[in-house]
Amino acid sequence: MPYNIAMVSDFFFPAPGGVESHIYQLSSKLIDRGHKVVVITHAYEGRTGVRYLTNGLKVYSVPFLVIYRETTMPTVFSFFPIFRNIVIREEIQIVHGHGSLSSFCHEAILHARTMGLRTVFTDHSLFGFADAGSILTNKLLKFALSDVDHVICVSHTCKENTVLRASLDPVMVSVIPNAVVAENFQPKSYISKSRNEMDYLRPRPLPQRVGPGDTIVIVVISRLFYNKGTDLLIAAIPRILAAHPNVRFIIAGSGPKAIDLEQMLERRMLQDKVELLGPVRHEEVRDVMIRGHIYLHPSLTEAFGTVIVEAASCGLYVVCTRVGGIPEVLPAHMTTFAKPEEDDLVLATGKAIAALRSGKVKTERFHDQVKMMYSWTDVAQRTERVYDGITGAISEQDFYGEHANAPWSASRVRGYALIDRLKRYYGCGIWAGKLFCLCVVIDYLIFLFLELWAPRSRIDIARSWPRKPFINDKNKPVENGAYRRRGTDLMDRRNGSLVLR
Missing domain, CATH: 3.40.50.2000 (Glycogen Phosphorylase B;)
Structure with a gap:
């Protein structure tokens, strides 16, 4: 009921x-x-x-x-x-x-x-x-x-x-x-492939290859607080950029540590290599992520980490710290883990950059895999x-x-x-x-x-929001809640109505 x-x-x-x-x-x-x-x-x-x-x-x-x-x-x-x-x-x-x-x-x-x-x-x-x-x-x-x-x-x-x-x-x-709503976090490049004239069009990501001289963009989207590893990020960015000249950073988020990040960029004169976006709305996260190749998540404590699932769904290779519940979130081929230490984070990021340049990581498959894992x-x-x-x-x-x-x-x-x-x-x-x-x-x-x-x-009883009845496979309306546990909910691709298989 x-x-x-x-x-x-x-x-x-x-x-x-x-x-x-x-x-x-x-x-x-x-x-x-x-x-x-x-x-x-x-x-x-x-x-x-x-x-x-x-x-x-x-x-x-x-x-x-x-x-x-x-x-x-x-x-x-x-x-x-x-x-x-x-x-x-x-x-x-x-x-x-x-x-x-x-x-x-x-x-x-x-x-x-x-x-x-x-x-x-x-x-x-x-x-x-x-x-x-x-x-x-x-x-x-x-x-x-x-x-x-x-x-x-x-x-x-x-x-x-x-x-x-x-x-x-x-x-x-x-x-x-x-x-994660995988449809809202699709990779940047897609092609349409049709099985036959009567079937629906299914978008598929194009393979992305990063050459030896191409620029790799590392994306960070996080609240800039201590527990999110902002101090670790501030210490690691200059070392990563020094070791990899063709790397750029895009950082989105706000918090009390934002001033420390800005001061570090001014001292090291890295403003041309690190782009600070400030706070972004959730519906804008995908637009930021598809600009990058690697997602860096230096958190010091995390129960799950939904943002790394969103990043993988967008086709980004994930570098994250091995803390809390993060190791449970994504399979090993999508991530490179690091200890919550500066040296190990720099080393893990370097491994991720090398893996992308060598073509060992097939990020174009990540979206479909995440879509099957999380719903x-x-x-x-x-x-x-x-x-x-x-x-x-x-x-x-x-x-x-x-x-x-x-x-x-x-x-x-x-x-x-x-x-x-x-x-x-x-x-x-x-x-x-x-x-x-x-x-x-x-x-x-x-x-x-x-x-x-x-x-x-x-106390007056509030009226419930009017809702359209669901349609079953016999094209008959089903009252709210009546379809529960009777079968798998699937979306009819012909008319967009909810049917039971």
């Missing part, structure tokens, strides 16, 4: 980034599968209130104070009244939060459980265990995930990290990677199965498999009873557990007050 889902996060469009793109693409594909999805985020650059995006995706932009890197100030309880109003108006059944650093996400999970809703959390980042910021973040994560129904991570490395940080049962954590439709199907598992649409045996009857956890269905919730929060620490229990009790009292002060009967 279709679900009413609320995606909640501080990170959403128009801000660029992997989390923002993930939420939008996942929401759009879930809508295609018959579900109702709304996004709840904070106001961006005057975007306050309700807006509709492509495919009828409804976005609530709540005016809250942003304190750092698009993260709102944690208030714990002040978000509850408007969140409750949105949930009741949209008849939400599942609240899906995104991002360990999102205050909206953690608060929404707490309030949703108080209101008796099912909750899912997706973690997109990796964090340490030693510095003060990580310790505070991990404690906040443990608080939010103590009462969540299920957790999704974007890589196996991310899963291990999240399980340790939040002391979770590993069986309650699923790995569902990011994806947002597949991500939506796997996420939908998580929803089925936490709502009871499928049995625990089907959802958890051989771990359903594990002795250490008799049942993983989270109860809504206040006493059961307090038991889960109390085990979070000697002092933190008591503080968490106090927050839950106050949240429950606020909920009771809101039920009396603003009864549900006074």
Whole structure:
């Protein structure tokens, strides 16, 4: 059956980034599968209130104070009244939060459980265990995930990290990677090849060869922050250019490290070899990437790295650091790995340049290979199965498999009873557990007050976005959600309608 889902996060469009793109693409594909999805985020650059995006995706932009890197100030309880109003108006059944650093996400999970809703959390980042910021973040994560129904991570490395940080049962954590819309990241040169007159035209990339004297362009598209390896990039660029005179750089992105990068270029007088584009919108990323031959990704920590998948889809050879979940993303023939060190990054980039000049790397095949590996439709199907598992649409045996009857956890269905919730929060620490229990009790009292002060009967139910019915293989309309799990969704190339094979 279709679900009413609320995606909640501080990170959403128009801000660029992997989390923002993930939420939008996942929401759009879930809508295609018959579900109702709304996004709840904070106001961006005057975007306050309700807006509709492509495919009828409804976005609530709540005016809250942003304190750092698009993260709102944690208030714990002040978000509850408007969140409750949105949930009741949209008849939400599942609240899906995104991002360990999102205050909206953690608060929404707490309030949703108080209101008796099912909750899912997706973690997109990796964090340490030693510095003060990580310790505070991990404690906040443990608080939010103590009462969540299920957790999704974007890589196996991310899963291990999240399980340790939040002391979770590993069986309650699923790995569902990011994806890419391959059609939006096609290589530069294409030819059209037709099988026969009645078949459709299928574009294919032309082989690209780089001669010994040709210029190789290295592209970098990243936020210019410390964790993205900007300091490493600043140190490596002069050495790479000195060793390879016929190399140029194109760097897109913004951040606090941009001034350091500009100062290095002025000191070394490399302005003619390094082009700085500043911030670019996501729809412009492909136009930047097809100008290059190699994509350089010097990140110091990364849970997945969607941008390297986009680069490979554009036909670029990828040089990246072997950190976090990056080694899980692309096969070995598409990448050259380096340690997160200056010397090794310079060496790996030199190997990539030599491989391109020798013709050993067939980058014209990358696009079709990436298209087969990553699909947002597949991500939506796997996420939908998580929803089925936490709502009871499928049995625990089907959802958890051989771990359903594990002795250490008799049942993983989270109860809504206040006493059961307090038991889960109390085990979070000697002092933190008591503080968490106090927050839950106050949240429950606020909920009771809101039920009396603003009864549900006074809140209007929002009308759903009108959608065209799907067409099955017998040319009959199918109601939203009725086609799920009945077959593989394929697009009819003759008329563009969705059919079932």
